[in-house]
Amino acid sequence: MNTTTSPSGYGDQHVPASPWDIGARKPRRWIQHLYTPIKSAIEWLAALSLLILCLPLMLFLALLVKVTSKGPAFYCQRRVGKNGREYNLFKLRTMVKDAEKTSGIVWSKPGDPRITPIGRWLRTTHLDELPQLVNILCGHMSLIGPRPERPEIIKELERRYPHYRQRLRVKPGVTGLAQMLLPADTDVAGVRRKLAYDLYYVDRFSPMLDIRISISTFFYFSAEVAELWSRLAVMKHGKHVQRILDQLEREEPMPTDEETGMPSPNLIDREPATASERPGPILAASENRQTAESTAR
Secondary structure, X not given: OOEEEOOOOOOOOEEEOOOOOOOOOXXXXXXXXXXXXXXXXXXXXXXXXXXXXXXXXXXXXXXXXXXXXXXXXXXXXXXXXXHHOEEEEEEEOOEOOOOHHHHXXXXXXXXXXXXXXXXXXXXXXXXXXXXXXXXXXXXXXXXXXXXXXXXXXXXXXXXXXXXXXXXXXXXXXXXXXXXXXXXXOOOHXXXXXXXXXHHHHHHHXXXXXXXXXXXHHHHHHHHHHHHHHHXXXXXXHHHHHHHXXXXXXXXXXXXXXXXXXXXXXXXXXXXXXXXXXXXXXXXXXXXXXXXXXXXXX
16 A cells, blocks of 8 residues: 655654545646745745735724724634644634633534624634734745644544645645635534545645636635625615614504414415315426425425
């Protein structure tokens, strides 16, 4: 069996070769070796430019986090980088202070009560990840690469997926192939599919693939920002309409079915009493199909 040597001092010495090391044509290794330092230089300059442009926004968001919830605006968390080296990842705080004191180290799930209202918006727009530009300047991360994970969680993932360690052959990234195509991890069982995308990138990263991921990230972020502004543009009027509806509801409550003379749901959904009331074969088939589709959903 082919084996891959793990980074020195991090876990077992050998793991099986990646099962995803097949399929699409891979770039030649010498191209990847030549491209790696160029990629690092380009991403460092890009991160510096973005940090300068986004610094006023980042400081404003930090102030917003600080005044809307207790605790620091920024926080750092240990993550595992290239070759198993741990580092401090910087983010804007999106959860309540000391969120893991009672829950322990767990992934965030939809509807997580630990997330603050501002934090929920920051996570949706991914603006909480702006401080990671500093990690890129420090050499801990790349703009594009597999998502970094916490050391406590990696230990569990390595026991279940022996190839997980191969993600550490490159620097982790703020964005990447898996991040653009799959939702965030919420449990161990959902990691396997994202691992396949990460290993695909590790084996096949190239200038063209990085350009495609960059374009995808730009449009993804633009769509999130556009949706936000589309809601903000009319939110004032929507709140005004809602206030009117609430006032009307208090002054004149919605009439009941008995008051309006509408038949009750039991009468509407009852079985046809006579053959003339029963639907024909075409309508019956349509109703059966709709029922089956509703059940499938």
